[in-house]
Amino acid sequence: MTSLEQAVAAFEPRLPVAVALSGGADSTALLLACTRRWPGELRALHVHHGLQAAADDFEAHCRALCGRLSVPLMVKRVDARHASGESPEDAARRSRYAALAGMAGEAGVQDIALGHHADDQVETLLLALSRGAGLAGLSAMPAQALRGGLRYHRPLLHLPGSEIRDWLQGQGEAWIEDPSNADSRYTRNRIRGVVLPALEQAFPQFRATFARSAAHAAQAQALLVELAEQDLAAIDVPPAIEALQRLSRPRQANVLRHWLLRTHGCTPSAAQLEELLEQIDACRTRGHRLHIKVGGGFVHRSGAVLDWYNDGPSLKPLR
Structure with a gap:
């Protein structure tokens, strides 16, 4: 059993479970592995952001994939354009989560699996550091989170992105590459293209050690919240x-x-x-x-x- 298959085997959501399917390698691999574990118990949720011409190709890939796997697919089109002075990434993220929550309600699911992996976690942590974030930001992404009554899971969070792509290639499965991933105007892309390769060379175990630091920050943040609750009750x-x-x-x-x-x-x-x-x-x-x-x-x-x-x-x- 591969590391990815082990990760999905250890994943225990309430069924039926939904996979947030973008059409990229990570969510495609997650859907494929989850379908094999829980045939007939999967739902796929796709958010069409409408921000680039390739968005229609992502939807077409998702429809073709779900058709072959006999997985019901829901698609929600959103207006993810950002307001003046607002981060485009933050605006798209808010639109995406709102759309996922709406579709989950329609599909009758309480758990949603996301395809974030170890490289995404490192990028999130480095972005938080670059902004001078506190412990909440340095906690990066949790493996499980409750948001608006829905439980979000990231079962692949400890796996490198390259390992996920290698597994998908071994299955003979295709995916769509987001053209915006090559746009150096986005800080995440510069981190992915420049910083991560440098870290790989200098600190080969950086994914695991960064994840450990994020976990320490999350634990400390939980203690601060507990203390704040006590102080707020007193004042x-x-x-x-x-x-x-x-x-x-x-x-x-x-x-x-x-x-x-x-x-x-x-x-x-x-x-x-x-x-x-x-x-x-x-x-x-x-x-x-x-x-x-x-x-x-x-x-x-x-x-x-x-x-x-x-x-x-x-x-x-x-x-």
Whole structure:
């Protein structure tokens, strides 16, 4: 049994299970291996982003593949164009997950398998490092995650991309190459084409060691969330300013990030959080005014507590 087949053998989703099928090598291999393990229990979900001419070729490949494997296929066309100042990759990612969730509901599945592999994990970690991310970003992609009531799985996360392609070639199965993967304007592609080969030469085991570091970061992040929950329960919601001031500065930063994300779906930048901490420290008199832009809205003082608001429609709190 190959490493890929072992990975799928160890994968235990609730059935029926869906595979997010892009038409590329990774999701094609995942669908093929899962179909062999659970014949008749697979659904394929394809998101047509409409961002490039090759999108129709991806859909055609998915339809042909699923037809041969007798796997029901659902296709959702989305408008994944990004707004001004927004990352194209982030916009496409949000559209993709929204489309997958919608199709999963229609297909009656609760588990979705994604084809991300070890190279994707390294790229995610390096991108997080390049942006100065905290532990949440350095945790990279989890092997399993709950999102909107759906469970997402990445059973191939420990396998190099080359190994997946070698397995697929051994099965005599074709796939579609995304033309955008050769576009050096995208940071991920520059990492894939320049940085990963250099890492391979300097540190042959970098995939495993990077994954271990990401796992350590994820464990530490889980502890920070647990501490933030305890602190938030103590200072109340909305946060009481005097109770916040009794915490150490790192704990203030931790609980404020947690409060803003959990309650308002908002993440402060490092500069915004630093300014907020300075203002909280200075807020020692009843008349002290506090009003700071954070995310898409503002944190302000409301009597003895902090509050957050924006001028647009209210954000749905995260659960």
